[in-house]
Amino acid sequence: MAETKPQSPDSRPAADSASILVKWMGITDANSAGFVHGGAVMKLCDEAAGLAALRHCGVRIVTAAMDRMTFLHPVYVGELVTCRSQVNAVWKTSMEVGVRVEAESPRTGDIHATSTAYLTMVALDGDGKPAPVPGLLVETDDERRRQREAGLRRANRLAERDQILSGRAS
Numbered sequence: 001m002a003e004t005k006p007q008s009p010d011s012r013p014a015a016d017s018a019s020i021l022v023k024w025m026g027i028t029d030a031n032s033a034g035f036v037h038g039g040a041v042m043k044l045c046d047e048a049a050g051l052a053a054l055r056h057c058g059v060r061i062v063t064a065a066m067d068r069m070t071f072l073h074p075v076y077v078g079e080l081v082t083c084r085s086q087v088n089a090v091w092k093t094s095m096e097v098g099v100r101v102e103a104e105s106p107r108t109g110d111i112h113a114t115s116t117a118y119l120t121m122v123a124l125d126g127d128g129k130p131a132p133v134p135g136l137l138v139e140t141d142d143e144r145r146r147q148r149e150a151g152l153r154r155a156n157r158l159a160e161r162d163q164i165l166s167g168r169a170s
Contacts, residue, residue, distance in 0.1 A: 011135030012056055014143045017087040017097075019051035025079050025103075036075035041101060042066065045117040048083035049097035053121035056087045056095060057133045060124045064094060067118040067153055073103070075114050080104040082111075088143075089150035093130035094122045096150040118153060 021044060029040045046063055053061040075081055085099045101115035125131040138147050 011137045013137045013139060014087055014146075015139065017052040017056040017085075019048055019055060019085045021048040021051065021083040021085070023081050024106075025075055025077055025081055027077055030077045034077050036077065036079075036081070038069075038071060041071070041075060041081070041115055042069060042117070044081060044083050045069070045085075045099040045101065045115070046119065048085040048099050049117075049119040049121060052085040052087050052097045053095055053123070056090070056136070057123045057131075059131055060128075061121045062124060063119055064122045065120040065157070067096075067120065067157070069115065069117040071115050073112055073114045075101075075103045078106070080106055081114075086146075087136060088118070088146040089154070090133050090136045091154070093132060094120055095133055095136075096120055096154065098146060098150075118150070120154075 023044060025036045025040070029036045031037060046066070050061060050063070080103070082102045082104065083099050084102070085097050088096045088098045090096075097119050099115075099117045099119065100113065101117075102111050103114045104111045123131045123133045136147070138144050
């Protein structure tokens with residue numbers, strides 16, 4: 001399994017990266033059936049992940065990958081979409097951010113989970129080169145689970161990449 005970055009004096013609590021992004025979904029976000037486009041939800045996830053990564057490292061960040069964007073239920077025009085994000089794990093210059101998406105009916109107050117996503121964000125220095133990120137302090141059982149699962153996802157991504165590249169070499 002891919003090891004996460006060890007804690008260091010510059011480590012920061014995972015909870016400090018927690019971010020919330022809320023947007024009312026209008027007609028321009030939807031298709032003719034009244035469902036919000038998956039791409040609109042993906043964009044919000046990217047923005048929410050960027051906020052959490054920025055809060056954690058305090059430098060410019062870019063999206064390197066989006067993993068396992070899962071759509072559980074549709075989002076409808078007129079609903080409030082809330083994206084909750086938090087850094088799950090960090091490595092040398094990258095970090096995984098988890099995003100949970102919920103939709104709320106403003107008329108009834110009903111809230112339901114609609115999507116989840118995991119994004120890999122990379123910190124950049126002033127020259128636009130990958131920069132080291134602070135370590136991550138995980139303090140709760142949930143944060144430890146998220147960090148462990150992020151390591152598994154990273155190990156799987158790297159193994160898949162290596163397998164693809166080795167297949168190209170033959």
